[in-house]
Amino acid sequence: MTNVYTTDEIARHDNATDLWIVIHGVVYDVTAFHKEHPGGEEVLLQLAGQDATECFENVGHSPEAINRREIYKIGVLTNAASTDKSETTSTEIKEPTEDEWQYQEPKTEMQSWSAHFIGAVVVIYAVIIFYWYNKL
Numbered sequence: 660m661t662n663v664y665t666t667d668e669i670a671r672h673d674n675a676t677d678l679w680i681v682i683h684g685v686v687y688d689v690t691a692f693h694k695e696h697p698g699g700e701e702v703l704l705q706l707a708g709q710d711a712t713e714c715f716e717n718v719g720h721s722p723e724a725i726n727r728r729e730i731y732k733i734g735v736l737t738n739a740a741s742t743d744k745s746e747t748t749s750t751e752i753k754e755p756t757e758d759e760w761q762y763q764e765p766k767t768e769m770q771s772w773s774a775h776f777i778g779a780v781v782v783i784y785a786v787i788i789f790y791w792y793n794k795l
C-alpha cells in the first residue's frame with residue numbers, strides 16, 4: 660500500500676541527511692540523489708521538506724528526469740493536508756496516475772484546430788487579393 664504523509668511529517672525531512680520533497684502530491688526521498696542532481700544540490704536543499712512542484716516544472720525537466728524521479732518515490736501527500744485542514748483518518752488516498760505526474764502544457768484559449776482554420780482563411784484571402792490586384 661502507498662504511504663501517505665502529511666505536510667507536517669514531510670517538513671521534518673528538511674536537511675542534507677534527510678531530504679524529502681513533494682512534486683504533484685507525490686513524496687520523494689532525494690537524500691541519496693541531491694548531491695548528484697545535475698541542477699545542483701542547493702536547489703533541492705532550499706526546497707527540502709516542501710512542495711517543489713513549481714520549481715520542477717519551471718525547469719522543464721527532460722522525460723529522463725521525470726522517469727528518474729520515480730526511483731525516489733516513497734509515498735503521497737495526504738489530501739487533507741494539501742486541500743483543507745480538516746482531519747481525516749482515511750489512508751485510502753488515490754494514487755496519482757502517470758498523466759497527473761507528467762508535465763502538462765498549459766491549455767491555450769484557442770484550440771489548435773481553430774488556429775489552423777483561421778490561418779487557412781487568412782491565406783485564402785491573401786491569395787484572392789493577390790489575384791485581384793494582378794488583374795487590375
Ligand code: HEM
Pocket residue numbers: 680687689696697698699702703706711712714715718719720721722723724725727728731
Ligand atoms: C526527484 C526530483 C528531481 C529529479 C529526479 C531531477 C533530475 C534532474 C535531471 C536528470 C536534470 C538534468 C536535465 C534534465 O534531464 O532535465 C536536472 C536539472 C535541473 N534540475 Fe532537477 N530534478 C529533480 C528535482 C528538481 C527540483 C525540485 C528543482 C528545483 C528546485 C530542480 C531544478 C533543476 C535545475 C535548475 C536543473 C538544471 C537545468 C539546466 O541546466 O538547464 N530539479 N534535474
